Amino acid sequence: MKKFFNYTLIGVLAFIPIMVIVQIVLFVKDRLADLFQFVYGYSDNYLVTFLLFASSFALITYVGHRVSQGRFSIIAGFEALIERIPLLSTIYRVTKKLVNMIAGHQLHEPREVVYVEYPKEGIWVPAYVTNKIDDRYVLFVPTSPNPTSGFAVIIHESKIIKSEMSIEQVTSFIISVGADFEKVAEIKKLPS
Numbered sequence: 001m002k003k004f005f006n007y008t009l010i011g012v013l014a015f016i017p018i019m020v021i022v023q024i025v026l027f028v029k030d031r032l033a034d035l036f037q038f039v040y041g042y043s044d045n046y047l048v049t050f051l052l053f054a055s056s057f058a059l060i061t062y063v064g065h066r067v068s069q070g071r072f073s074i075i076a077g078f079e080a081l082i083e084r085i086p087l088l089s090t091i092y093r094v095t096k097k098l099v100n101m102i103a104g105h106q107l108h109e110p111r112e113v114v115y116v117e118y119p120k121e122g123i124w125v126p127a128y129v130t131n132k133i134d135d136r137y138v139l140f141v142p143t144s145p146n147p148t149s150g151f152a153v154i155i156h157e158s159k160i161i162k163s164e165m166s167i168e169q170v171t172s173f174i175i176s177v178g179a180d181f182e183k184v185a186e187i188k189k190l191p192s
Contacts, residue, residue, distance in 0.1 A: 113163040
């Protein structure tokens with residue numbers, strides 16, 4: 001009986017990643033269907049709806065191309081306008097920095113991953129470097145399994161160990177709660 005329940009539990013756990021992906025796909029499908037119904041409700045014509053979606057996709061792609069080359073004055077004009085509004089300028093600036101960090105478009109410094117001792121000495125956790133000021137690092141220490149939750153700390157560079165992991169690898173490590181760890185050799189370098 002114990003083996004039966006053990007196998008059942010293993011079977012349930014095997015389906016969890018599949019169900020997570022299925023739920024994400026269903027969520028995206030529902031949002032797209034809602035958007036399609038919203039657009040279709042205005043025209044009652046599939047051709048017009050398709051043309052609206054295709055032109056929107058082309059416009060977004062064109063804007064992305066121009067912004068990546070730094071040559072899109074409409075976005076620059078919008079940013080200049082937002083910078084004049086006190087609360088919105090702060091929210092916009094911080095959001096833009098976070099998106100650029102995650103997308104890999106930081107202009108000043110490359111994205112880095114480091115290890116920091118937390119919650120006490122001898123226990124090491126990975127952290128994202130969000131900023132560096134002289135010999136101080138500003139780190140975002142994510143929590144498992146959601147890498148978007150965590151906390152920010154300021155720490156002296158002598159208290160960190162640099163990692164060779166990429167942002168994608170450390171994010172996968174955090175989401176998998178440590179099960180997906182590609183840089184096993186780094187563990188041996190960490191002091192105990």
